[in-house]
Amino acid sequence: MSETTSIALTKYGLLGLYLGVVYWLSWVGMRKTTTLAGFSVGNKDMSPGLVGVVMASSIASTATFVINPGFVYTHGLSALLHYGVAAQAGVAFGLVVVCKGFLRVGEKHACLTIPDWIRARFGSPALALFFALINLLSVTFVVLIMVGCAILVQQLCGLSYVWSLVAVLVVVFSYVLMGGTYAHAYTNAVQGVLMAAVALMLFSSGASHFEGGLLPALRSVSESYAGAINPQSSLYYSVFSVFISAFVVTFALMMQPHILTKVLYLRSDRDVNRFLATSIGMGAIYTLCLFVGLWARLDGLEVPVEAQDTVVAKYVAQAFGGGLPGQVVTTVVLVALLAAGMSTLDGILVALSAMVTHDLYLRLRPQDAAGGLRLSRYVLVGVGLLAFALAVDPPKLVGLFAQKGVYGLAAASFVPIVCGVMVRGTVPAKLMGAAAATGLILHLGLHLVGGIDNPAVSACWAILGSVMLTVVALLVRPPVPAASEP
Template sequence: MKRTQSVASFSIGNKDMHPVLIGITLAASISSTATFVINPGFVYVHGLSAFLHYGVAGSLGILSAFVVLTRGFLRVGEAHQALTIPQWIYYRYNHRGFSLFFAFLNLLSITFVVLILVGCSYLVTGLFGLDQKVALIGVLVFVFSYVLMGGTYAHAYTNTVQGVMMILVTVFLVVTGWQHFGGDVTGALTRISTDYAAAFNPSSDLYFDVFSVFVSGFVVTFALMMQPHILTKVLYLRSEKDIKVFVGTTVGVGAVFMLMLLIGFYARLAGLDIETQDTVVREYLLFQFSGSLWGELVLTFIFITLLAAGMSTLDGILVSLSAMVVTDIAKPLVSDRIDALALSRWVLVGVGIVGLALAWNPPPIIGLFAQKGVYGLAAASVVPVVFGVLVRRHVPLVVVFASALTGIILHLVLNLFWGVSNPAVSAAWGIIASFAVGGMGLLFAGAHKH
């Protein structure tokens, strides 16, 4: 809190953090409750196809996004001292209305806040035997309190500690659970069913062909790196010299975290019959480690670490959301003279109340609920950010605006009305269409100019 004296230091710090620290912070932010608590449930239900979707295609999407975008995004951000993605959009395209559109669009991140709150509350009920709604309030109050005080510094320092704990627990769980494969990974999965062991699961409604497993996983994860709590980490860096260490740390630590998906296999191979997909990790851990004092001690540390995994993303989203509402909505619409730091803290309280209301009676599969909103944000963001970084010449505003609208509208129409049950598939089609619209717009603008 002593180091958080302005809305800039609250939002991105004072550019005095080591790139390794920022890399661990980012890896922990990307690999949140989704990776550690919710996504292993998809592997438990759908098998190898879900593992390849999240673990392989997703990891390649993350790597590609950072290799392609980091340097150019930092260059534009440095030139204008941007604090948020909508502000970066404003400086790149010089249009306040477009940045406002993005600021309101980024409020879709609230769906991910709900996922994390629900996932963490399930863990607290497993750890303390509390009622789920009491656990929900406890998680909310705890995380919101420390972010309220310290902003980015609270987020980065806690994330580093959380990240190190997450590495240790991931390695421990992967090693101790490997015996469930019985020395024959393919054979063990095939014994469950041939569909379960297939790269494309014909009996799955989510991961059944090349597009739903690999293409959508890669495309959507690439686009997800445009989320406000992820790409803005690049702005924490001191200079372009830090990029290699930062990207290397992020990708290396993130690859370790992806191994948590194996818990879905372990739970299935252990013969556990789990009705609620979102509780697979909790039930597996209780099965594996309950029954002895040593096991209970290990279980406690693991549960606390999984809570840390959720909090490490939640605090990042909260910092970016509150900074964005103040910088990109309140200041342009209300007044430049407002106390930005105080308002950013009040915004946090508002986000907490809305998040709690949405999480109070969560939908049956919280992962799909969160994906609808966050993937929509990704589908709208990807072309404006990618074109803003890679296309050096003037990009007409109408081109990027039409691309953004195409991405999010097609995703929502396919997912909500046309029966595409996997949000990654609907978002991937939205992103592909968005790039097609953007590419044709650039060609037309270039031809028209000549």
């Protein structure tokens, strides 16, 4: 048998093994999914450690493993600090601040989705409907993940970009259709462990760059490339753009439906601390993958700015390719990177499907529970086709395209959820609606019209504006104490 044949058999064998495990776990999940509640948040029978891994892998996604290292490659240390330090601090702080309060309200009212939680906390079906609609902005992140996964499938299988997109669409949507939350959780547990192993492997692959000191090595590219602030960058040029915006926006991103609803998988407050420790610890390991951007630049890999999303795939091929052992390692790494995308994509799909069904359809036809479960699966197909249409000809920097949408969602969600968790008493739903609209409109206006290139910066200013509006309003008219807190 020739080496070429051996490499091909090994590559497709490993890929087939991965897909076989994913579909088997999805089948197990399907057997446990008999209601819309089970499809959306499970049956409260998952351990907090498992949910923590699911949460961490959902947060990390293709952005951390495939797209963001491209920004680090282009902009240097400032981008690494933006995504790897400030953003991770925002993740940890956001989860610690909101998890217990969010679970308390969710448990009391048996909430399945973010809009459902908003309705229960503020008593406003109109505000819940608004949140159900703006959460459709998550589709932009679905596009990012599909593009990133398609790039990896191209590298793995040699398919064209369009056929790679089709392959990603068929695989992810089929196994989520089978098992909903259980398919998402079980597959994410396996994928999460694989992602952690590969993040450590990729980080260690550049260990030689520490021998003479990492900062001197970065200065060999340029002084600005090695700076915590990069004055040559249009994205990471100040303390605000590197640190403050990343912290604030990532804190707000914890309010996304595919992230915060993981808290509703838990049984009680007793599970929260273990869940948080697992999630934050695994997230710190995943962040090591960002160093690949630096390793690629220091190793002399030449990638034009408009193609920076391909940096990780090209680095893996250069660092591990060649011969059967190298191809085995390359395949394992690429499969793990593919798993990173799948692990977030399936969570977003479950969340979007549950919202459209529970917060739109069943509000009009509450008696049709069985039809709601069927519809939740049809919605998945519709989301998939829409995302595919957008991903066929994606923007040059798909990371910035996704940030326009999800950061807008974060800016809108921040005040209502944080107020709902931390402010005691009855908070006017109209004020929460005004705060949400202010966050969304300010973000889009500053980014699209106001000349702010970095979506994190525009979203941060939008969040601060939304917070200021709310603080002033609550000082003028304090919350009314409730006889029974939600």
